[in-house]
Amino acid sequence: MSKIVLKATNVSKQYRLGQLGMGTISDDLNRWWHKARGKEDPYLKVGDVNDKSVKGKSDYVWSLKDINFEVKQGDVLGIIGKNGAGKSTLLKILSQVTKATTGQVKIRGRIAALLEVGTGFHPDLSGRENVFLNGAILGMTKPEILSKFDEIVDFSGIEKYIDTPVKRYSSGMMVRLGFAVAAHLDPEILIVDEVLAVGDAEFQKKCLNKMKDVAGQGRTILFVSHNIQAISNLCTTGLLLNNGQIETQGNIEDCIKKYVTNSRTETLKTIGIEDRLKRGTGNIVFEELKPVKNGEESWEFNYDDEITFQFKLIAGENTKGLGFYLAVRNPFSEEIISNFKTIITENTLNKGERISFTVALPKKTLRTGQYGLYFALANNDFKIFYDVLDTNINMPLLNINPVSMDVHENAGFATLPFNLKIN
Template sequence: MKNTILKIENLSKQYRLGNVGTGTISHDLNRWWHKVRGKEDPFLKIGEVNDRATKGTSDYVWALKDINFEVKQGEVLGIIGKNGAGKSTLLKILSKVTGPTTGSIKSRGRIASLLEVGTGFHPELTGRENIYLNGAILGMTKAEINAKLDEIVEFSGCERYIDTPVKRYSSGMTVRLAFSVAAFLEPDILVIDEVLAVGDAEFQKKAIGKMQDISKGEGRTVLFVSHNMDAVLRLCNTAILLKNGEIVKHGLTTEIVEFYLNSEFGTSSIKEWNDAQNGNSVAKIKYVKAHDKDFIRKENFLITEEIGITMCYIAVEGKKKIHSAFNFYNSSGVNIFDTHENNTDLYFEKKDKGIYETTVWIPKNILSEGIIIVGVALVTHDPFEIHFHQREAIVFNMIDNISNSPTRGEYVGDLPGIIRPLLKWQSVKIKL
């Protein structure tokens, strides 16, 4: 059984809004007087949850509140949640960039952090000098750093500029060197915020491969923050979902990602409507769902499988050319494509009163990995009229199985683009 390498108990972090420091002189004196008398800090009893979407009434806010979890040696833990959920604050506390307001952190071994581009780098020092600086911060001797220096420089791909001041590096070069230093100086725990998005595709492949080697081959622990659900699913054994500074759920990565999709978008891969909200006197929608080829509803699909989207609706008023339509968006709101029920016999007919079910099939190897949001609509023609429309009706997640992907080969990093068609290629030798 693996040993616990990191244990977080009752961890909380409080900030005062709108001011630099902890507050006014009167607040600081009040805190000091309570501390002298052995009393609890009075300001720990006030403060609001960290909901960035609402205006609060208190000057104090809890960025994190009562965080408790353990991490085993060799585990890759994913930390997910919306912007402002407390992910980066948690990593900064674990990395000792800032201290907790309450609670304790118990860890065994060295912790290396990659929180943002250039963290821990001095801009006036060269890349080589920064390697030694970061190694010293991790508690390594010069001899230990020397033993790893060539590997760090080679992996980063910055050999030509290694003796150039870091202030002249691009953001991509900086993150390359920073990741190489953090990975190769052999920390027991590697803490990574979502900075790999800065690097190019070639480096992302190397970085993800290195992270897998660190956890599986070398038995070290990785804490990984990302908004890319596919990367979390591929890299992490377990995951934590944070919301407003609190842990909502902790468990297997697949379960946490599915729960996150439901809570993030307020829906899942199925949506049902009641009679008050589902249309008008011409047409009403009953439900829509995403499912596999056996009509089994799912939240997560491989990009190599066919996906069905089924809508059930009621033709309330007969003799109308009613048909269904779907709009597909990625998590950034980019419209991937739309599709209408325009290639079936029913599309050209005036429908009688009754209940209809329509299914559209998305071929395999079309959608790329990531969150897919489906909007639905019911329309009629002659004249054209929209009787129901909802932009975010259902949501599901696309996963790329990197061990058996026809579009990847040996590449394990993120592939760009919002679609991933498996096109027909032809190659012939035309000259000796």
């Protein structure tokens, strides 16, 4: 039995929504007055669960509510959940950047954390000085840090700027150094928030490999990411947060499945999902996406199935021209099919008008494994994006079932491009 290195018991975190005025000041006084008399904080009881789709009745919100879990030595725990679910808050509490309002956290071992960009760095100090500062905070001696220094700088790839104050770093550079420091200073528990998303794809891959190494050495890792493929690859256990509460915990694939089902129903049913609006104008949006196998919706296919996607779109505005873009990624987030672009119409779609079409990927194109998908709607020259569906954010993975070797041996060459049929 491996020992428990981290245990959270009834951890809750309450934030006050940013409002100033007599109300909140008197709340503060009242809170202070209760505290001064050794009484329980009266506002701890009135907080609402943090569901942004429901307008809360109070100014206090539970970003985390009654979180209970434990992590064993050597576990690689993937923490997932949609934006605002409380993931970063939880990591901040565990790495003692902020305090839980109630509950306890017990930790055995040195923690290194890569939280929001720049956290843990002193802006006026150089990269070099920050490496030593971080090492010292982790309890390392100067010679110990020195022995890792070159490796850290080398990994970060920012050698040229190592003596520049970090306040002059771009966020990408900050993350590069931050990760290099956290991963190389021999932490017993490594905590990584989704800041990695800031880095370029190559660096992200390097970090994921490094985390694999660290995990391989029996270290414990807590990892937050929207990159479900990375989570699935790396993590051994999972925690799914929803509105500040644990929805599923334990098996990572169970957590992913639940997460993906949740986000899929949510994404496809509404137009106004934040992350989609950030990536597209919303002029024309996906209303429905269905991969189909033998006429039935399925996210699982066999190697010799044709993979057909059925799309339904709706125009949110009168919009001239519609282009469709598709990419498929392998489990390392590399695009193995990209630049499949096609023009669906050059005409104007009127507000509220619907259009449906299917795209079929010929059989024997994708081998056994899990694939990420990327679908985008754009104008005719693909300069303006209307809507994006992306496995890394809001779609399930596509599963190709294992096949026997002889099926692979007999593999034919698939013919691209895809077959597009507009209904």
